Amino acid sequence: MIDIDEETLQDIINIKTGLFFPLDGFMDSKDYRSVVDSMKLSTGEVWTIPITFDIDELIDDEEIILYFNHKEVAKIEVEDIYKTKDDDIEKIFGTTDTNHPGVQKELKRKKYRVGGKISLLDDTILQGALDPKKTKEYFRTKGWNTIAGFQTRNAPHKAHEYLHRLALEFCDALFINPLVGWKKKGDFTQEAVEVGYKKINEVYYNNLNIYFETLKTPMRYAGPKEAIFHAIIRKNLGCTHFIIGRDHAGVGDYYGVYEAQELAKKLQDDLDIKILLFKEPYYCRVCEQIVSKNCCSHKDIDKISGTKIRKMLMSNQIPPKEFMRREVAQEVLKLKNIFI
Numbered sequence: 001m002i003d004i005d006e007e008t009l010q011d012i013i014n015i016k017t018g019l020f021f022p023l024d025g026f027m028d029s030k031d032y033r034s035v036v037d038s039m040k041l042s043t044g045e046v047w048t049i050p051i052t053f054d055i056d057e058l059i060d061d062e063e064i065i066l067y068f069n070h071k072e073v074a075k076i077e078v079e080d081i082y083k084t085k086d087d088d089i090e091k092i093f094g095t096t097d098t099n100h101p102g103v104q105k106e107l108k109r110k111k112y113r114v115g116g117k118i119s120l121l122d123d124t125i126l127q128g129a130l131d132p133k134k135t136k137e138y139f140r141t142k143g144w145n146t147i148a149g150f151q152t153r154n155a156p157h158k159a160h161e162y163l164h165r166l167a168l169e170f171c172d173a174l175f176i177n178p179l180v181g182w183k184k185k186g187d188f189t190q191e192a193v194e195v196g197y198k199k200i201n202e203v204y205y206n207n208l209n210i211y212f213e214t215l216k217t218p219m220r221y222a223g224p225k226e227a228i229f230h231a232i233i234r235k236n237l238g239c240t241h242f243i244i245g246r247d248h249a250g251v252g253d254y255y256g257v258y259e260a261q262e263l264a265k266k267l268q269d270d271l272d273i274k275i276l277l278f279k280e281p282y283y284c285r286v287c288e289q290i291v292s293k294n295c296c297s298h299k300d301i302d303k304i305s306g307t308k309i310r311k312m313l314m315s316n317q318i319p320p321k322e323f324m325r326r327e328v329a330q331e332v333l334k335l336k337n338i339f340i
């Protein structure tokens, strides 16, 4: 038996609901190597982020009972136990820099990995989980045939809003699906993201074909590879389209601004979801609206910088209305903890 933490429990939930389809357990060495080396499962499907179970010593059990909060929750039928290689981190994150939050977190994990199918011993852990069966059923009852998935870890600003509206021009509906698992220090809290979206839905998006629910899985900050992982999850949830904008799942300047889009273009034929590649929206003072370089060539522009917005909110300031809706900023500023 092994005690697991909340993140491992969440992986198990995400595997069992089908959010991580086609995974039916933690990756064995064959899948792990294939994902790290060639962005594919051993069966050939595209998959870019390893989902693994780490232990600190070799064991010879055929199954491992997993405990959470002193209760049996699941078991792993052990297929193999393996070690990761030293250069795997660089292959996954494109860097070994220990300042990278994803690298830092990965380096803290235990030495060995256990691969194997998971069976649940306590179904109640699935209660309230984001469930592909339910989202698909919801989209079907609404009569939505094309649904664009939108990943975010931020309270909404005007550039996001531009992308939402663009997606609604392309598709029947938009699924705003903020990631609320582990995030690095300085990112928005789950609460800030949720109240921000609640407000924008109330004031600006009422009666639109928009569905909102959060996704619980940690950020890896793995840039392009994580963008593809995010797309696969949204396909599993019933989305037909997925938005990849500027520096998706990036951090600092580890990845090129449109590197995730380049990878998506390369893998598009093997992905069962259409990737919407949107350019970075900004405010143009001549056009007096949010535009992108595809539809405006002026030089007199204001970039909508998430960093700048965060800094203003941190010092209790309302960002300019060109950057963020006043109602959203006011709502977020009411919170005690806006940032992690």
Ligand SMILES: [Zn+2]
Pocket (backbone or CB within 6 Å): 284, 285, 286, 287, 288, 291, 296, 297, 298
């Ligand atoms: Zn312009």
